Amino acid sequence: MSQTALIPSHRKPRRNASKTALRAGVAGGVLSTIAVAGAAGPAQAAEPVTQTIEMPTITAGLSTTVAASAEATQQVALDLETQASEDAAATTAAKAAKKAKAEAVRKAEAKKKAEAAAKAKAEAAERASRSTERTTLSASSGSSSSGSSASTTSAPSSSSATGSAASVVSFVQMQIGDAYVSGGTGPNSWDCSGLVQAAFRTVGVDLPRVSQSQSTAGTQVSLSNLQPGDILYWGGAGSAYHVGVYVGGGQFVGAQNSSTGVVQKPLDYDPPSGAVRVL
Numbered sequence: 001m002s003q004t005a006l007i008p009s010h011r012k013p014r015r016n017a018s019k020t021a022l023r024a025g026v027a028g029g030v031l032s033t034i035a036v037a038g039a040a041g042p043a044q045a046a047e048p049v050t051q052t053i054e055m056p057t058i059t060a061g062l063s064t065t066v067a068a069s070a071e072a073t074q075q076v077a078l079d080l081e082t083q084a085s086e087d088a089a090a091t092t093a094a095k096a097a098k099k100a101k102a103e104a105v106r107k108a109e110a111k112k113k114a115e116a117a118a119k120a121k122a123e124a125a126e127r128a129s130r131s132t133e134r135t136t137l138s139a140s141s142g143s144s145s146s147g148s149s150a151s152t153t154s155a156p157s158s159s160s161a162t163g164s165a166a167s168v169v170s171f172v173q174m175q176i177g178d179a180y181v182s183g184g185t186g187p188n189s190w191d192c193s194g195l196v197q198a199a200f201r202t203v204g205v206d207l208p209r210v211s212q213s214q215s216t217a218g219t220q221v222s223l224s225n226l227q228p229g230d231i232l233y234w235g236g237a238g239s240a241y242h243v244g245v246y247v248g249g250g251q252f253v254g255a256q257n258s259s260t261g262v263v264q265k266p267l268d269y270d271p272p273s274g275a276v277r278v279l
Contacts, residue, residue, distance in 0.1 A: 160248050164203035164279050165229030171199040172245045172253040178262045180255045190255040190262060192243050196231060199245060205278055215240035218278035223267075229279050232272040246275065 161169045175195060178188055185194040193211040200207050207217055215233035226232075228248040233240035244254025252272070253264045 161228030164205075165227065167203050168199045168229045168245060168279070169247045169253075171202050172196075172262075173247060173264065175255075175262045176253065176264055178255070180258050180261045184255070192255045195253075195255045195262065196243050196245060200278065203279070207278070211235075211240045211243040212238060214243050215274070215276060218276035221275050221277045223272065223275055226275055227277065230275045230277050232275050234270070234273050237274055237276075240273070244272070 172195060175186075175190065178186075178190055180191065181189040182191050183194070184190045186198050190198070193209060193214055196211075196214055197207045197209060207214055211233065214231055215235070215237050218231065220237065221227075221230060226246045228246060230246040232244045232246055232252050232254075234242040242254070242256075244252045246252050247264065251264055251266050253262065255262045256265075256270075
C-alpha cells in the first residue's frame with residue numbers, strides 16, 4: 001500500500017449547521033412546554049418553605065432583670081400575706097374589746113342597780129324610823145301646852161330649849177340626814193328656808209318662804225346672846241342667802257347643800273352673819 005493512501009479518520013463527521021439549529025429549536029420548544037405545564041399545575045405541588053427564626057440571646061442584663069422581677073413579685077406576695085394576718089388580728093382584737101366593753105357595761109349596770117336597791121332599802125327603813133319618831137313628837141306636842149314639861153323633854157339633851165322653841169329644835173333635829181334639794185319643803189328633802197319654815201309651822205308660826213325674808217322675820221339678836229330656836233342667817237339681813245336654826249350648845253341645824261344634806265354642826269363650822277328671834 002502506498003504511504004500516501006488515506007487512513008480512515010475516527011473523528012465524527014461535522015454535522016450540518018442547519019441540522020444543529022433544527023435540533024436546538026425542538027429542544028427549546030420542549031423546555032418551554034414543560035415550563036408552561038409546571039406553572040399551570042396545582043399549588044400543592046410546590047415544595048413547602050421552611051423559615052428559620054433566630055432566638056434572642058439571654059444576656060447578663062436580661063437575667064438580672066428577670067431575677068429582680070421575680071424577687072419583687074415574691075415580696076408583694078409576702079406583704080399581702082402579712083397585711084392579711086394583721087387585718088385578721090385587728091378584727092379579732094376589736095371583737096374581743098367589744099365583748100369586754102359590753103361585759104364591763106353589764107357589770108357596771110348590775111352594780112348600779114344593786115347599789116340603788118340597797119340605798120332605796122336603807123332610805124325606806126330610815127323613813128319608817130323617822131315617821132315613828134315624828135308621830136310620837138306630834139302626839140306629845142298636841143297633848144301639851146307651849147310651856148308644858150312634855151314639850152321640854154321632847155328636845156334633845158344637848159338643848160336647853162323649852163316650850164315652842166323645844167318643838168322647833170326637835171323638829172329640825174329629826175330631819176338630820178335628809179337630802180338637800182333646792183326648793184325642797186319635805187318631808188324627806190329640804191332646802192334651808194324650807195326646813196326652817198316647816199319647823200316653825202309645827203308651833204303655829206307662819207314664816208316667809210325664802211331666806212331673805214326670814215332673816216328679818218323677828219327681832220335681831222346678838223350672836224353672843226343666842227337661845228335655842230333662834231333663826232341664824234348668812235349674808236345681810238334682808239339679803240341672806242342661807243338660814244338655819246340654833247339648837248343650843250353652840251350648834252345649829254341646817255339644810256346645807258346637796259353634798260351634806262341636813263346636818264347639825266358647831267357654829268365655827270360656818271359662822272353665821274346674824275340671828276333673829278321669833279319665839
